Amino acid sequence: MTEPLLEVRDLKVYFPVFSGFVQRLLGGGDARVHAVDGVTFSIAEGEVFGLVGESGCGKSTIAKTLVGLVRATSGQLLFRGEDVTRPDPKTLFRLRERIQLIYQDAHAALSPAMTVGEAIADVLRTHGLPGPSGNRVQTKSEDAIREAVYRTFDDVGLRPPAFYYNKYPDELSGGQKQRVVAARVLALRPQLIVADEPVAMLDMSVRARMLEFLMELKAKYHLTYLFITHDLATAKFMCDRIGIMYLGRIVEMGRASTIYADPKHPYTKALLEAIPIPDPERKTKKILPRGEVPNAVWPPAGCRFHPRCPAVLASCGWEGRDVIALLEERWLSPELAEREALAGPVKEWEADGLIARRQMGKTDPGPVYDLIRRILLESGGPMAGAVRKVSIEGTVVVVEFRPPDLLVPKEAEGRVVECLLY
Amino acid sequence: MSALLELEHLSVTFETPQGPVHAVQDVSLTIEGGSIVGLVGESGCGKSTLGRAILRLLPENATVAGSVRFAGRDVLALSPKEIRDLRGRNLAMIFQDPMTRLNPLMRIRDHFIETIRAHNPAVRQGQALERAKKVLADVRVPSDRLGMYPHELSGGMRQRVMIALCLLFKPALLIADEPTTALDVILEAQILQLLQSIMHEYSMSVLLITHNLGLVAEFSDRVAVMYAGRIAEEGATPPLFREPRHPYTQGLLRSVIDLETTSLYSVPGEPPSLLGETAGCPFYPRCDKRMAVCETVYPEPRLVGEDHRKVACHLY
Numbered sequence: 001m002t003e004p005l006l007e008v009r010d011l012k013v014y015f016p017v018f019s020g021f022v023q024r025l026l027g028g029g030d031a032r033v034h035a036v037d038g039v040t041f042s043i044a045e046g047e048v049f050g051l052v053g054e055s056g057c058g059k060s061t062i063a064k065t066l067v068g069l070v071r072a073t074s075g076q077l078l079f080r081g082e083d084v085t086r087p088d089p090k091t092l093f094r095l096r097e098r099i100q101l102i103y104q105d106a107h108a109a110l111s112p113a114m115t116v117g118e119a120i121a122d123v124l125r126t127h128g129l130p131g132p133s134g135n136r137v138q139t140k141s142e143d144a145i146r147e148a149v150y151r152t153f154d155d156v157g158l159r160p161p162a163f164y165y166n167k168y169p170d171e172l173s174g175g176q177k178q179r180v181v182a183a184r185v186l187a188l189r190p191q192l193i194v195a196d197e198p199v200a201m202l203d204m205s206v207r208a209r210m211l212e213f214l215m216e217l218k219a220k221y222h223l224t225y226l227f228i229t230h231d232l233a234t235a236k237f238m239c240d241r242i243g244i245m246y247l248g249r250i251v252e253m254g255r256a257s258t259i260y261a262d263p264k265h266p267y268t269k270a271l272l273e274a275i276p277i278p279d280p281e282r283k284t285k286k287i288l289p290r291g292e293v294p295n296a297v298w299p300p301a302g303c304r305f306h307p308r309c310p311a312v313l314a315s316c317g318w319e320g321r322d323v324i325a326l327l328e329e330r331w332l333s334p335e336l337a338e339r340e341a342l343a344g345p346v347k348e349w350e351a352d353g354l355i356a357r358r359q360m361g362k363t364d365p366g367p368v369y370d371l372i373r374r375i376l377l378e379s380g381g382p383m384a385g386a387v388r389k390v391s392i393e394g395t396v397v398v399v400e401f402r403p404p405d406l407l408v409p410k411e412a413e414g415r416v417v418e419c420l421l422y
Numbered sequence: 423m424s425a426l427l428e429l430e431h432l433s434v435t436f437e438t439p440q441g442p443v444h445a446v447q448d449v450s451l452t453i454e455g456g457s458i459v460g461l462v463g464e465s466g467c468g469k470s471t472l473g474r475a476i477l478r479l480l481p482e483n484a485t486v487a488g489s490v491r492f493a494g495r496d497v498l499a500l501s502p503k504e505i506r507d508l509r510g511r512n513l514a515m516i517f518q519d520p521m522t523r524l525n526p527l528m529r530i531r532d533h534f535i536e537t538i539r540a541h542n543p544a545v546r547q548g549q550a551l552e553r554a555k556k557v558l559a560d561v562r563v564p565s566d567r568l569g570m571y572p573h574e575l576s577g578g579m580r581q582r583v584m585i586a587l588c589l590l591f592k593p594a595l596l597i598a599d600e601p602t603t604a605l606d607v608i609l610e611a612q613i614l615q616l617l618q619s620i621m622h623e624y625s626m627s628v629l630l631i632t633h634n635l636g637l638v639a640e641f642s643d644r645v646a647v648m649y650a651g652r653i654a655e656e657g658a659t660p661p662l663f664r665e666p667r668h669p670y671t672q673g674l675l676r677s678v679i680d681l682e683t684t685s686l687y688s689v690p691g692e693p694p695s696l697l698g699e700t701a702g703c704p705f706y707p708r709c710d711k712r713m714a715v716c717e718t719v720y721p722e723p724r725l726v727g728e729d730h731r732k733v734a735c736h737l738y
Binding site: 054055175207208209230232233275276286291331333 | 559608639679688689
């Protein structure tokens with residue numbers, strides 16, 4: 001087997017959360033955003049690999065880590081077998097000739113004060129011209145640089161190049177600006193292009209044109225793509241393999257055709273089901289996951305998708321705060337809230353890891369203990385099965401869960417899934 | 423069924439240093455009570471301007487011509503006090519980004535109190551909060567969120583709060599301008615399901631302004647396709663999607679990338695500038711079925727086919 005072009009091993013990227021001094025004294029100091037939390041994948045030469053997920057899942061953080069804009073907290077990045085996890089400035093400089101990024105907003109990616117020709121000439125002055133055998137040739141000859149810019153413009157269809165050289169970004173249409181950005185990326189003859197939501201800002205009637213353009217470039221320059229998108233339909237069309245991300249982890253990964261034909265992870269299924277279909281005859285009532293993506297500072301225990309998962313089991317990671325979420329959801333009904341006012345309000349409940357507790361003070365904890373047991377049985381579903389015990393400790397009512405089963409990525413029917421169902 | 427909102431020959435022109443921009447041109451559209459109408463088009467087609475024109479929320483450099491009739495009243499002729507009273511009470515609007523619509527320095531509860539008192543200054547705080555709790559329960563937001571600031575709420579909760587604020591006076595029409603564009607796909611579907619169920623509960627009509635054809639197909643009863651300030655095609659949703667007639671609608675539907683896409687298509691060219699006067703069909707330069715007449719004569723919308731579709735195209 002040939003060596004992969006890019007290998008990402010157990011990558012973790014955490015960002016500090018800036019909390020107040022007092023909060024830090026009180027022990028809030030280890031609050032960190034778990035943007036990427038143990039991601040492993042590799043991309044073979046010539047492949048289009050897609051990272052697909054909703055906002056905040058960590059897909060763009062991975063892109064930034066690959067080009068050295070963000071430092072990995074731990075894990076390993078290998079480019080052609082070479083460790084580039086913590087590159088020194090010189091390695092990073094050379095790495096960026098080989099890995100280039102295309103952003104969502106072509107307009108914001110270009111300096112308004114520079115002609116688009118100069119924007120590319122500048123890159124070539126800094127990095128040198130691409131030589132015949134993948135090497136780079138530094139040159140002082142402005143003519144040679146201008147020639148190279150013209151060639152690149154011609155390559156991306158900005159013709160005649162001399163006409164575009166002295167244009168400012170302002171004077172170009174959206175499509176032309178994207179071609180300029182592509183030209184700037186290609187001027188370095190990179191091997192891997194990281195395209196971060198390259199079509200998200202484009203109108204539907206012209207979106208296909210950009211995708212076709214990316215595929216043309218790929219064929220012409222034997223490129224490899226890391227294609228980052230929130231749009232499953234675009235990913236299906238563009239990618240050979242995909243990884244579905246949720247809250248910093250890849251939950252399902254494999255050949256795009258395999259995953260789209262038969263998604264296994266409940267999150268993948270939910271994403272696919274939620275896509276609106278432009279066909280009114282196929283209107284169906286969708287079963288959607290509850291709630292929203294939780295805060296990545298304190299990701300849920302066990303499987304991160306468990307609080308929202310329609311196929312959740314007792315062993316998936318139930319914990320104290322899930323009890324509070326259950327009560328909150330249940331008491332949205334004013335009748336139930338009134339009938340069960342004894343156990344409320346929600347803010348009297350406190351979660352601490354696997355435990356949820358409520359301090360009763362001088363009130364008799366007995367009735368609340370009975371009530372919370374009944375609520376868990378009635379509407380807890382699989383959560384109820386995870387309860388180790390409900391107890392009274394002095395003046396406190398305590399709900400305690402069993403720890404979740406170990407969750408590791410597994411091979412299942414031709415793809416890797418991180419889910420206890422498989 | 424009766425017409426709740428009637429737009430007749432509505433035009434909006436913005437005066438700019440470069441000259442007049444014809445953002446909306448000669449639009450006629452009717453919304454029946456109890457229905458969802460999708461207004462779909464790409465960026466710059468004038469769909470948001472049209473939504474704002476109905477509520478008279480346009481900036482000062484805008485000139486509006488034609489008529490807007492809401493429940494029989496001439497909206498454009500109302501006094502400033504009357505239009506303020508109509509907004510919020512009978513006609514409400516939600517926008518794309520709830521974070522920029524909620525005041526970051528005000529707790530959620532104060533948004534509700536302020537909104538209620540704007541229409542009814544005599545309402546006591548306690549009464550206002552009771553009303554707030556009731557509508558929040560309808561949009562499935564726990565009432566303890568009332569004590570929070572907008573930044574403490576998740577994106578989905580914020581949009582729910584916006585919807586709840588609109589529901590306070592049970593408006594007859596809700597104008598939703600890209601209500602879910604800032605949200606992820608699962609949240610988007612949740613919010614639209616919510617809008618759909620609330621609409622029935624409150625017997626409210628919705629004008630859903632969006633660029634997303636999928637949403638329109640799933641949630642609207644009728645759809646109007648806008649291009650370059652004009653309505654290219656308008657009709658009941660199922661037949662329009664089954665058999666689009668205007669070449670722009672056809673191109674737009676063909677260019678959608680969905681899970682069944684096997685080959686890509688894009689409409690050639692770019693949308694025209696709306697600056698200055700134009701003659702003929704605005705889609706003429708990009709149209710693959712264009713005829714000589716299209717360049718000089720604008721095709722007045724006419725009824726086509728058995729489903730009473732209005733199409734602005736010389737082919738019909």
